[in-house]
Amino acid sequence: MISEKLLRMKEVTQLLNVTSQTLRHWSKEGFLTAIRGKGGHRRFKLSEVRRFMKLDPVSERGNKCLLYCRVSTNIQKENLKRQRERLEQFALSNGYLVEYIYEDIASGMNFKRKGLLNLLFYCQTHPIKTVIIEYKDRLARFGVDLLADILRSYGTELLIINKMESDYNQEIIDDMIAVIIHFSSRLYGKRKGMNKAKQIKQQLLEEQHDPH
Numbered sequence: 001m002i003s004e005k006l007l008r009m010k011e012v013t014q015l016l017n018v019t020s021q022t023l024r025h026w027s028k029e030g031f032l033t034a035i036r037g038k039g040g041h042r043r044f045k046l047s048e049v050r051r052f053m054k055l056d057p058v059s060e061r062g063n064k065c066l067l068y069c070r071v072s073t074n075i076q077k078e079n080l081k082r083q084r085e086r087l088e089q090f091a092l093s094n095g096y097l098v099e100y101i102y103e104d105i106a107s108g109m110n111f112k113r114k115g116l117l118n119l120l121f122y123c124q125t126h127p128i129k130t131v132i133i134e135y136k137d138r139l140a141r142f143g144v145d146l147l148a149d150i151l152r153s154y155g156t157e158l159l160i161i162n163k164m165e166s167d168y169n170q171e172i173i174d175d176m177i178a179v180i181i182h183f184s185s186r187l188y189g190k191r192k193g194m195n196k197a198k199q200i201k202q203q204l205l206e207e208q209h210d211p212h
Contacts, residue, residue: 006035006043015049017100019084025092026052065096065130065159068119070104070138080105083134090161091132099128108141116140120147123154132159 007015012032013023027034027042032052034042067087071080084101091098100122102115116139119131131151133139139147139158148158 005046007046007049009042009044012044012049016053018098019088019101022088022092022098026097031097063096063129064099065091065132066099066119066122066128067091067101068103068115068131068133068139069101070106070108070113070115072105072107074105077105083138087132087134087161096130096132099126108137108139111140111143120150123151123156128154128156130157130159132161134161135164136160 009020009023013020016023018026023032024042026032032044033048034044037043067084069080069083069087071077071083080103084103088098088101100119102119104113104115106113122128123131136144144158151158
């Protein structure tokens with residue numbers, strides 16, 4: 001007799017692109033049946049995971065959502081992790097079922113972000129009720145209303161948890177510099193434009209730290 005393959009939690013979280021906390025919640029609520037081993041560890045039948053992935057999204061997971069997180073640079077990876085954790089906690093506390101979590105490490109001025117484009121495509125091709133972000137500028141520095149309209153055309157609402165502006169001063173400066181570099185390079189040439197942008201950035205940083 002051939003026994004069915006059992007998957008560990010880590011394998012299932014990777015397949016479903018969710019955290020272990022989300023997987024435990026789904027198991028507790030009965031969305032995904034787990035088997036308890038001798039040590040109390042959860043194991044999941046491969047067939048059960050496949051069944052879950054193919055569930056009818058409207059009738060079985062009508063309250064499903066996508067989460068989107070973003071920071072501008074690699075040095076903010078810890079902020080990205082905490083942002084993701086806060087979004088997951090909010091979703092679970094408010095009865096949402098997290099379908100996928102999309103992340104980007106890129107400027108909010110860049111509309112070619114892989115995570116953002118994948119999120120929009122997923123909403124276009126799957127019935128998603130809600131996209132949840134922590135702050136408005138996590139989705140984009142400009143044009144959030146347009147992105148919200150695009151999502152609405154797919155039948156998806158955009159939920160912004162915190163209506164206040166996020167406190168990412170360095171990100172704002174970096175985004176401003178990106179715009180300055182673009183137009184300075186067109187006006188003065190790439191090298192001279194970069195030099196002018198560096199001068200302006202230094203001035204902005206000095207003003208930021210000047211108490212007066």
